[in-house]
Amino acid sequence: MSAIPKHRRPRRRATRVLAVAAGFATVGALVVSLPASAGQDHSDRGKGGHKRTVDVQLLSFNDFHGNLQPPAGSSGQVTEKQADGSEKKVDAGGVEYLAGSLRTARKGNPYSVTAAAGDLIGASPLLSGLFHDEPTVEAMNKLDLDVTSVGNHEFDEGAKELARMQNGGCHPKDGCFEKGKKFKGADYPYLAANVTDEKTGKPILKPYWVWKHKGVKVGFIGVTLEGTPDIVSADGVKGLKFHDEIETVNKYAKILDKQGVKSIVTLIHEGGVPKTQTYNYDCDSPGAGDGISGPITTIAKGITPKVDVLVTGHTHNAYVCTIPDPAGKPRMVTSASSYGKLYTDTTLTYDRRTKDIVRTSVQSANHVVSREQAKAPDMTSLISRWDKLAAPVASKAVGHISADIPGRGAGVPESPLGDLIADAQLAHAKSVDPEADLALMNPGGIRSDLVFKASGGEGDGVVTYGEAFTVQPFSNTVNLVDLTGAQLVTGLKQQVSGPNEASPKVLQISDGLTYTLDMAKTGADRVVADSIKLNGKAIDPAATYRVAMNSFLAGGGDGFAELGKGTKPLVGSDDLKALNDYLTANSSADKPIAPPKADRITIVK
Numbered sequence: 001m002s003a004i005p006k007h008r009r010p011r012r013r014a015t016r017v018l019a020v021a022a023g024f025a026t027v028g029a030l031v032v033s034l035p036a037s038a039g040q041d042h043s044d045r046g047k048g049g050h051k052r053t054v055d056v057q058l059l060s061f062n063d064f065h066g067n068l069q070p071p072a073g074s075s076g077q078v079t080e081k082q083a084d085g086s087e088k089k090v091d092a093g094g095v096e097y098l099a100g101s102l103r104t105a106r107k108g109n110p111y112s113v114t115a116a117a118g119d120l121i122g123a124s125p126l127l128s129g130l131f132h133d134e135p136t137v138e139a140m141n142k143l144d145l146d147v148t149s150v151g152n153h154e155f156d157e158g159a160k161e162l163a164r165m166q167n168g169g170c171h172p173k174d175g176c177f178e179k180g181k182k183f184k185g186a187d188y189p190y191l192a193a194n195v196t197d198e199k200t201g202k203p204i205l206k207p208y209w210v211w212k213h214k215g216v217k218v219g220f221i222g223v224t225l226e227g228t229p230d231i232v233s234a235d236g237v238k239g240l241k242f243h244d245e246i247e248t249v250n251k252y253a254k255i256l257d258k259q260g261v262k263s264i265v266t267l268i269h270e271g272g273v274p275k276t277q278t279y280n281y282d283c284d285s286p287g288a289g290d291g292i293s294g295p296i297t298t299i300a301k302g303i304t305p306k307v308d309v310l311v312t313g314h315t316h317n318a319y320v321c322t323i324p325d326p327a328g329k330p331r332m333v334t335s336a337s338s339y340g341k342l343y344t345d346t347t348l349t350y351d352r353r354t355k356d357i358v359r360t361s362v363q364s365a366n367h368v369v370s371r372e373q374a375k376a377p378d379m380t381s382l383i384s385r386w387d388k389l390a391a392p393v394a395s396k397a398v399g400h401i402s403a404d405i406p407g408r409g410a411g412v413p414e415s416p417l418g419d420l421i422a423d424a425q426l427a428h429a430k431s432v433d434p435e436a437d438l439a440l441m442n443p444g445g446i447r448s449d450l451v452f453k454a455s456g457g458e459g460d461g462v463v464t465y466g467e468a469f470t471v472q473p474f475s476n477t478v479n480l481v482d483l484t485g486a487q488l489v490t491g492l493k494q495q496v497s498g499p500n501e502a503s504p505k506v507l508q509i510s511d512g513l514t515y516t517l518d519m520a521k522t523g524a525d526r527v528v529a530d531s532i533k534l535n536g537k538a539i540d541p542a543a544t545y546r547v548a549m550n551s552f553l554a555g556g557g558d559g560f561a562e563l564g565k566g567t568k569p570l571v572g573s574d575d576l577k578a579l580n581d582y583l584t585a586n587s588s589a590d591k592p593i594a595p596p597k598a599d600r601i602t603i604v605k
Contacts, residue, residue: 030280031365032320034330052353053361054216057109058265058346059102062117062313063338065153065447066124066136068383070094070371071339072470073449075408078318078341078368081278092341092369096383099143099376101369105345113211114144117313117335118151118224118269121165123447126394126469127386132157132171134183135386141187142378147209149222149267150192151313155236156474159204166190166205177389191222191267194248196241204240208252210261216350219261221252221307225270225295225314230499231444231558233476233551245270246302253306262356263348264307271315271335272296273503277411279342279366283321291321292333294502300333302326308357309346309364310334315503318342320364332362342366394466399583400592401461405450407471413517413603417471418446418508419596424582425478425575426510429548432572433480438534439510439548440491442558445575446508447471461592463583472576476550481566486541489532491562493524499559507560509600510548518604531602550575 070076070093077089106112120140121133128136140148154162160172168185170176176183193207208221223245229237249266256264272294274281283291296312300323303310307325309332316338322330336342349361387394407417422439429436448470453460483491492515496504501523516531532539539545549563551571556564572578587593 029365029367030282031363032284033363034322034360054111054350056348056350057112058348059105059114060311060344061336063119063316064340065119066121066128066133067339068095068127068135068139072451073404074406075448078337079278081280087278090368091371093339095139095340096375096379097369097371097373098340099379100373101343102143111213111216114146115267115311116145116148117267117311118149119153119313120148122153122156123473126466127390129473130390131177137165137186139382145188147188147220148190149269150190150224151269152224152228152232155232158236159240193221193252194223194243194245198239198241217261219256219264220267221249222267223248234555245299250304253304257306263350265309266307267311269313270295271312271317273315274317274319279318283319292319297323308359318366320366332364334364336366341369394464396465397462398465398468398580399463400587400589401450401452401463402592402594404452405595407446407449413506414598414601416595416598417450419598421579422508422510424579425548427582428478428572428578429480433570435546436480436548437545438513441508442553443505445474447473468580472579476552476575478548478572478575478578479551479554480546480548480570481554482544482568483547483566485539485543487562488539488545489529491560493527494560494562496526497524505558514600516602
C-alpha cells in the first residue's frame with residue numbers, strides 16, 4: 001500500500017461568501033471559560049504595531065455522516081435546557097443551515113479557522129452514500145472547512161477510497177457520476193497521525209497541518225480512536241496499523257513545538273458521555289464534578305500541555321468541558337453532537353510574543369444549527385443537483401408504517417426499529433436456511449429513524465428506498481453461523497463488559513428472544529443469565545443455535561469477539577435488501593406496520 005500523496009492547499013478564506021442567514025439565533029448557548037489568572041496584561045503592542053494578542057475563532061463540528069438534508073425525526077433534534085430548568089427539543093441540522101450558521105459566525109472575525117473531528121462521511125443517507133460521499137466532500141469544500149481528522153467511518157471503504165476522497169478522481173467501479181465532471185476531492189487536508197501503513201510504517205495521510213494568517217500560526221494534529229479496527233470491517237482497515245492516541249499526539253506536538261508552532265489544537269475522533277443530553281449543560285458548574293466520562297477523559301489527562309484545545313467526536317454527544325492536562329491545568333474539550341445539528345465556537349487568544357494560546361482566556365460554546373434561518377443558496381443548489389441523480393432510486397416505495405418507528409434517536413437500549421430490523425434479518429435468514437433460530441443486530445448499525453410524515457412528499461406512512469438506505473447504509477450481508485448456547489450467553493454478556501463496559505452496546509434482538517438487563521450491577525453480571533430464553537424456553541448451554549447477524553458482527557465487530565467464533569457460516573443477501581423485502585412483504589397502504597413494542601429486553605435500573 002502506497003502512502004497517500006501530499007495534499008494540495010485549499011483556496012483562502014478571502015473568497016468566502018458571507019451573505020446568508022437572516023434570523024440566525026444561538027438560543028440557549030452556554031459559554032464556558034477557563035479560569036482567569038490575576039495580573040495578566042497583554043495589551044502592549046509587538047512588532048509591526050500589532051497588538052500583542054489576537055483572538056482566533058475556532059469553529060468546529062464532528063460526525064456529520066453525510067447528512068446534507070436535515071436529519072429526520074429525533075435524529076434531527078437537540079435537547080436544550082431552558083432558563084427554568086425544563087428541557088426543550090429543537091429541530092436542527094442540514095448543510096443548508098450549517099453553512100449559513102458558520103458563515104454568519106465568521107462575520108467580524110478576521111482570524112477564523114474551521115475544523116472537524118472525523119466521520120464527516122460514511123454511514124451516510126442515500127443522497128450522499130449512493131455516490132460514495134462525493135456530495136458531502138463537495139459541500140465541505142463549499143462551506144470552507146479548513147481541516148479535519150479522520151474518524152473510523154472514513155475507513156468504511158478502505159484506505160484507497162479515503163485517498164480518493166482527498167485527492168479526487170472517479171470511482172474505480174462506478175465511474176464518474178456526472179457527465180463531463182470529474183470528482184475533485186477535498187480542498188481541506190484529512191489528518192491521520194496515528195494511522196500508518198503496515199509495510200512502510202509511515203502515516204497514510206498528513207499527521208498535522210498548520211493554519212497561518214498574518215503571522216499567527218496554529219497547528220492541528222488529527223487522530224482517530226486506536227480501536228478503529230474493532231468497529232470497522234476487516235477489509236476497511238486491511239494493511240493499516242492504528243496507534244495509541246496519547247503517544248501519537250505527544251509525538252507530533254513535540255515536532256510542531258520544535259518548528260516554532262506553540263499553539264496546538266488536537267482533532268481526535270474519540271469522545272465522552274456527558275451527565276445530561278442537553279447540549280447547553282454547564283459541564284463545569286459547581287457540584288457537577290466530572291461533567292463527562294468515557295475514553296476522552298483518560299486521553300485528555302495524558303495529552304501533553306503543549307496542546308491547548310481538544311476537539312472531539314465519535315460518541316455523537318454535545319459538551320464543552322474542561323479536563324485537567326498532565327500539569328493539572330484546565331484545558332477545553334469540546335464536541336458538537338452529530339449530523340451538523342450543532343457547531344462549536346471557541347475563542348483562542350493568541351499571544352504574538354510567545355506564539356502560544358493564553359489558556360486562561362479560552363472561551364467556548366455550542367450553538368444550534370437552527371432551521372429557522374435562511375438556507376444557503378449554494379447548498380440548496382448542490383442538494384438539488386445530486387437529488388435529481390438519486391431520485392430514480394431514492395423515491396421507490398418499499399413499505400408502509402403507521403407511525404414513527406424510532407431507531408438511532410430512540411434514546412433507549414432497545415429501540416422499536418432495532419426490533420424491526422432484527423425481525424427482518426431473521427425472516428431473510430429463514431428464507432436461505434429454515435433452521436435459523438434468532439437474529440442479533442448491533443445498535444451502531446442503525447443510523448436513523450423511520451418517520452411517518454417524511455419531508456420528501458411521497459405520502460404519509462410511505463417508506464422509500466432512500467429512507468431505508470438512511471437507516472442501513474453499510475452494505476453488510478446477513479450471515480448465519482452456529483453458536484452454542486454458552487457462546488450466545490457470552491456474546492450477550494459482551495454487550496456490557498470488556499470494551500463495552502463503560503459504554504454498553506445493547507444488541508437489538510428478534511422476536512422470541514427475551515432476557516433481563518440489570519443495570520444496577522456491573523460488567524457481565526448485568527446480563528441475568530438464567531433470564532435468557534428463546535420462545536419461552538431457557539437457553540441450553542450445550543445446544544447449538546443458528547444465529548443470523550450482519551457480517552460486521554459475524555466478524556467480531558463492536559467488541560463481540562464471541563460472535564466472531566461461529567461455525568458453519570452461510571452468507572445471505574445484504575441487510576438493506578433484507579429490510580426492504582420485509583417491509584414490502586409485511587405492509588401495505590391498508591395494513592401498515594406498527595412500531596414494535598420494544599419489550600423483549602427487561603431493563604432493571
